[in-house]
Amino acid sequence: MKDKILNILKANRSEWTSGADICRRLAVSRTAIWKNIKNLKQAGYNIETQHRLGYRLVEIPDFLYPAEITAGLATKCLGQQVIHYHQENSTNEAAKKLARQGAEQGTVVVAEQQSSGKGRMGRHWHSAAGADVLFSIILYPEISLAEIPQISMLAVVAIAKAVEKVCAVQAGIKWPNDLLVNGQKLCGVLVEMAAEADRVRYVVLGIGINVNSLPLQWPEEIRSKTTSLRAECGQEVSRVKLIQAVLEALELLYDQWHQQGFAPISKLWRTWCVSQHCPATVKTIQGNYTGWIEGVSDSGALLLRMDDGRVKTFLSGDVSLAVDG
């Protein structure tokens, strides 16, 4: 009901819509309208009320409400269900809980602020409340465990495409799933999963993008290595439009991946990659390896030509490009 009223006001934006009109169109009482308008105002929608004239939507708040994300979203599955939190410990944790309860494929959990955001390898992920974008997508891919890392590589391609589309910022990918602008980090991807040895039960794809936060909002220790879309393009970026663009790009790639395998995604990934043919060090549990990045395999593994000439294949690890330091 709330969303229906909102849609009527949006369609007649900055004009007056009479209470009687809404009553008639939705076949509800004046009291019901009044209660829902009150709820919308509490949610941050600036709605003017005037005797005889009715209601007028003056301003939509900058929150990632489900009604905003789903409005005009051109996907079949991803983001058709959105759960929004103003504050949540971690959208990935919330999404995993929902996945265990059998939430639908493509369900999105979005938060304005995370109190304990997680990055890869147990690291913390910092984000500015209300300025950046944090969301997690629930997926049930029918793949083997070995193919799981491909999801994060696929995601980062989708984000790179979305960023270019929404604000014309050209970012580059560093293996496996860092998105950089001039060597500074723009986003993080954290794939978590529950599985049996031969069956993936669910995957939660967590995405954090620095959108409208500015350097002074970032912890000092990461400031020199971090950037945001606003810092790059000099103006605020619509977080809703960005999320929609990511979901749309992701759905296309995800479907392509299921139909054609990883090879075409890997090709795309390479065109966005900035760490091809660079001197680099790969840190792994087994130790550190230095050499030149040869590229990635068709299954997404990193190929490093080591100083002794051999090419080593990495399924996981942290890459430091020599140009980084």
Place this chain on the structure above:
Amino acid sequence: MKDKILNILKANRSEWTSGADICRRLAVSRTAIWKNIKNLKQAGYNIETQHRLGYRLVEIPDFLYPAEITAGLATKCLGQQVIHYHQENSTNEAAKKLARQGAEQGTVVVAEQQSSGKGRMGRHWHSAAGADVLFSIILYPEISLAEIPQISMLAVVAIAKAVEKVCAVQAGIKWPNDLLVNGQKLCGVLVEMAAEADRVRYVVLGIGINVNSLPLQWPEEIRSKTTSLRAECGQEVSRVKLIQAVLEALELLYDQWHQQGFAPISKLWRTWCVSQHCPATVKTIQGNYTGWIEGVSDSGALLLRMDDGRVKTFLSGDVSLAVDG
């Protein structure tokens, strides 16, 4: 304290041990001894009490109590912590919960009975209360996702070794982790895990072995395809000794795997395998494939020579041997 008293009584089995003696050795009061003896009796230990003579352990109950499993267990890590339930929904579920809370590597969860035991691919796992063996082991292996299926193959080798050692039953492995005697199933292995794309958070290795149950205790629909150790060797088998033997064999193989990789395990696996060079059908999500089993790769994948001559590699799937049906 309870376990200490039990150990004193066990060391002096079928003889009388005076209360005064126990008091002196453990430096506790008569009341404390009396309370703990009462607890032991409630747990099923048959302990005679006689004025002036003291206590005498007459019979150890056939339960998988931690004190029984850890007594004489020749492992460094696996099974050094045991959590016992008379009744639990699923030992894997209980173990996953403990793993999320950071339980120690090698912690074992054991249950006399499972109300909703799980098998692979979401199937049910049947077991007879108090007669069979159900336990789950918490592991934190430092491996990539692609290597996870190797854990279940490693486990089934350990079980095959333990079964041979404890009751001289010679079982054979069917890919990936079925243990059969004359084509009838003896045990099930269910590996579950939580992970990120490049970090395994924990693995729970669930093992169910048909030990002392008999055909009439099994559901009719699986009766012709099922066997138990008792059915095979004609006498009851010590469940405690079997669990100890599995944990001991598993620890050796697990350490070897971490040090030398899967190749030596794969070699061992092959010597126990009964499905080499058999006509078979492999059922997968993508479809069914028919051919001859060529063997397994050094990383544990199944190699099937198909009717058109090509060799197809399977990371997961269900194998039906032509001899099965």
